[in-house]
Every structure is written in C-alpha cells, then in structure tokens.
Amino acid sequence: IAEFRLQKVRKNLGNQLSGGERRRTEIARCLAIDPKFIMLDDPFAGVDPIAVEDIQQIVWKLKDKNIGILITDHNVQETLSITDRAYLLFEGKILFQGTPEELAENQIVREKYLSNSFVLRRKAFQISKKTH
Template sequence: MAADAVGRRLQVDALVKTYKQRTVVSGLSLSLDAGEVVGLLGPNGAGKTTAFYMILGLTRPDSGRVALNGEDITYLPVHQRARRGMGFLPQEPSIFRKLTVEENVLAILEARGVPPGERQERAQSLLSDLNISHLATSRAYTLSGGERRRAEITRTLATDPSFILLDEPFAGIDPIAVYDIQGIIGQLKDRGIGVLITDHNVRETLQIVDRAYII
C-alpha cells in the first residue's frame, strides 16, 4: 500500500432511503479503507445501486451519514466528493465515444486543472500503467467491452482518486476480460486505492475482495 494511503477511510453509517413508503435501503453501514477491496453484494432489488448513489451524492439519504477521511460529506454534491478523492465507474458506458482513448484521458486531466505542459506525459503514463498505450489513438466506439472498461478505469485514475466505486464492472464482458479487470482491480489496491464493488457476478467478485457486505 502507498504510504500516503494510510489512515484514509470511507465510512457509511446507518443509511436509509425510502421511496413511496417502500424502504429500499434500511440502515446500511460499511467501511472501506485505502488499499482495500470490498464487495457490496445482494439480489436484484436489494438496494445496492441506491446505496452507491447515496455514497456518491447522486441520491440524498433520508437519514444516516457518509464520511470521507473523517469529514462528513453526507450532503456534499457529487463534484465536491470527487474533488476530495471519490471516483465512480458506472455500469453504463461512460467514455466519450467519438474521442480517442488518449483524448478521453486528456479531457479529464484538463477538467482537473492539470497544467497543459504536464497533461501529455500524465496521460501517457496512465495509459502505460493500464497497458493500453496501443489503444491511445483508437476511437472509443471501436473498443471491445473489456478494452472499454480498461479505458474507463484509466480515465477514472486521471482524477487521482483515493477511493473508487465500481458498479457492475464485470457486466457485458467476456471471461478473459473478466480476468483482466480482476487484475486491474488488484493494481488499484496496490496503488493504495480503496475499491468498493457491487456486481451480480458473485463468484468473480468474491475472488478479488478482501471482505464483503451482504444486503
């Protein structure tokens, strides 16, 4: 684990969300330390995605608390959580389809305020780290499911996150790509990044997590 990752924690306490008198999430509590991979598992309709959205700030909880490195972020907007080090990879394709893989990464670096003179080097370093330098000039719409996932994770790393939430990272990709993505998640852990995963592929998820919550 990276030395600067020590002491970082995402803490969720007693989150509740109700829609039209139906409780979707009931008192969810969990913790995630930097350099740890944790699963959030459960059947369809168990509230996993709603829980993710509350942690990310996309959905407002009825009650409960979300803290990042000791700071209460329960009601902070998404962009402020991202600035504090929270990354998210949704199940749906999130890459800019008409841009090249490299342009996708450069766009995020620009949005993050990285100086122009440093962007190219940073982008090339990230592409190399995720072993997709050979895809740098490929348009995103030409990528396979596994390549797209790898490119999306690379783009997420461009935000310099302390924690990444992965929603269904194994959905829509072939078995070889699943193995590939599992390896990348291991790399994220080695970087000192905390990873929270929810996925219907329980076996593949349990193969890589340090522990799991069942809801």
C-alpha cells in the same frame, strides 16, 4: 495508458473499443484525478473471461497501491474472489456483511442468494514491483 495496455486504442472512439478495453479505459480515467477511492459499477458484466481476469488484476494492483475500491456487481464469484470485505444487499437492506469467506459460509446468505452449492474460489495475483 501503458499500465492498462491501451496504447493501440488510445485514439479510438469509445464505440470502437471491446468490452475489456472499455473497462480498462474507465478505470484509467478514474485514476487521472489521483483518487483515494473509486467505484466500479458492474465491471465484470458483458466481458469475456480474459477481460474479467484483466480487470481483477487491475483491482488487485489498485488495492496494493492503497486505493479503496467499491464494486457493485452481480457476478458474485468474480467479485468475491478478489475482495477483502463484502456487503450483500437483499430486498433493499444489508442482509450480511463480512469477509467473502464469512459470506460464503453463512447459511442465510446461501439460502437466499448464493445457493447451497456455491464454492468460493479466491484469487491471488503477483504484483510486479515495476508497476509502482
């Protein structure tokens, strides 16, 4: 609860939580069973930019703890900025797979999905050793 800054809302009902608090609660619940992998479905949808960065930092910490994370999200920049590998589904099939850099540079991906003006902006977060 403390790691995800949920102390103040731990007794609140779900409908009383903000979008960011809901996302952090969802991730904390996943971790309760000590998983090797978790799946996050649209974690960046409908939350403010501060909550997006909070979620990105959580994902970064989980990667550092060697927990695999599968993210499905339409917010391409937010997702690709923190992932190691990406799979782009287009019309029900894998159009491309590779690193975010490879995906962003692929001309077919740019024409069909990203646009030619897309610029990948990677993020790197500092991990405090106290969280381990």
